[in-house]
Amino acid sequence: MFEIVRPVSHRVRRARVLAALRDGQLRRQAACDADARLIAAARFHGRVAGRACPVCGSDQLREVRFVYGDGLGERAGTARGRRELEALVAELGEVGVHLVEVCPGCGWNHLLGSGVAVPRS
């Protein structure tokens, strides 16, 4: 088991991007640019977000965690499911995590937040 400490939310920035999309100041192609690898990572390692995509309304919006940190070596920057992240936390003590939402339907993707996963005390 792990918990996320030192959380940083990126929801304000996300709201600004969505507002710019609605206002036409930002083109949809610029914001909905998830490539095939990101969508595959979200499908394989992520989970259904349980809310609609803010751009296209799809119910297939997913949340996926990417890990970062010095101890990870070649694993840095890769997507990880919950069990894999638990194993990394058990091995390394702490693992940086970025939580990203990805829509396989329209390609919308945005960083929701970041933090550090540590063993639950």
Ligand SMILES: [Zn+2]
């Ligand atoms: Zn979408």
